[in-house]
Amino acid sequence: MRAVVTVTGTDRRGVVAQVSGFLFEKGVNIEDVTQTLFGGQFAMMMMVDLSESKEEFAVLAENLTQLGVNIGMNIRIQHADIFDAMHNI
């Protein structure tokens, strides 16, 4: 399963390292990373592959949310199909 991890908030040092390190620990493979501004804030998107993830999706999602709380950012993970469905014919 492919998913999109988005990280938004006020830019600070170490965000990329912390999120990617967390995903590495969980066996999640990062396929692509982009960064941009979202309403004046930092926004990072990662396309990830969950086929070797050590955690079920729901647990991973909850842990990512908690990681976001810990580092002061909003972190979400969503199935990639929702973006494909909404933006591609």
Added chain:
Amino acid sequence: MFTSSQVLETIEMVEKEHLDIRTVTMGISLLPCIRETAEKTASAVYDRVMRKAEKLVPTTEALSKEYGIPIVNKRVSVTPVSIVTAPFAEESALIGFALDRAAAELGIDFLGGYSALVHKATADYEEKFLRTIPEVLAKTKRLCSSVNVGSTRSGINIDAVRLMGELVKETAELTKEQDGLGCAKLVVFCNAVEDNPFMAGAFHGVGEADTVINVGVSGPGVVQHALKFVPEADLTQAAEVIKKTAFKITRAGQLIATKASHLLGARFGIVDLSLAPTPARGDSVAHILEELGLEVVGCHGTTAALAMLNDAVKKGGVMASSRVGGLSGAFIPVSEDIGMIESAEKGCITLDKLEAMTCVCSVGLDMIAIPGDTPASTISAIIADEAAIGMINNKTTAVRVIPAPGKRVGDLVEFGGLLGRAPVMPVHGGDSSKFIRRGGLIPAPIHSFKN
């Protein structure tokens, strides 16, 4: 593939513009539940609904998390109960209570289908069933009732219209401690559809599969937000913006419907393309119309703006879904839409303007509080007018009015939650009772004979 800006657009739609899947509704046939007594039938109905919908709430909640799209309501619709209880119609309430108990235990907010289809005539057992509606709605919390009193093909059953005026009044009276809340769970239809996922009018038609998943999308806030970016666009361009937005919203609904039906072992029924407002700011159909250039919803031009919006939503949505159905269009409930509430409080939107608007949108006079002393015959006449619009225009229309006991024009009726609040609106004072007392059937219009 998609771009980072498209990902962020979707996130913004959800987090700032109230994009959500308004309802995942499981339609369940009750036909296999008919037994020789009402007690045994009630027991079979309860068991079947519990078994079929057992995983509805956890499955949709998991889908919501996986796709990052809120799924606001999980609901069930069933075969019109009057069909199931025909042999023991006077005991229909037992089945109603069993359904309400099942809804509570499943953790769903509404279950629809305490319904009857009497658009051509009312059989004895159907009349017995109809007369149980006020008591059942007063004694249940989650059960919703609908009655189809007319169709383009059959005409309008004025005997049923007369009875429904009385039953709406009785329901209000039996729930007067809650300002007539029972009436918020009772809809009178013309041209009712069999696959509507929205409450209070959802029921599972006899032409449907055994178990289906119907999904209702929403997103008035998303449409309004998209229009904000084109303040000087002409109406052709504005319609294009609405179409594109409706497409995206509906694609989300189609995806959830497909996944949910697969996971729940049910057939994918339809996606209902309706724009359904809530009382929350930023989730209003009225505000879309105002975004198009109206000072306040209800002023002249409102009907034209709504016609354009309704059509553009359908055009955008139809291409986004493999199966479209239900009501599909823009909803204009008064108490459930902050823009409507504010306009009604100013006296800008009236019952007459709302009636005109129902000619061009997907439903009818919805969630409108009227004075508690409104005669039953006047309510019947309101129903008859609305049914006539549906019958002649070959579309669904409905009436869900609340004659709030003890309330007068200008008073506020609070229902709470998604049902919102409504200022009591005036109705016309002239007497319609002789017209309604005539009874009989208004014949089907000439253009209904297409065979």
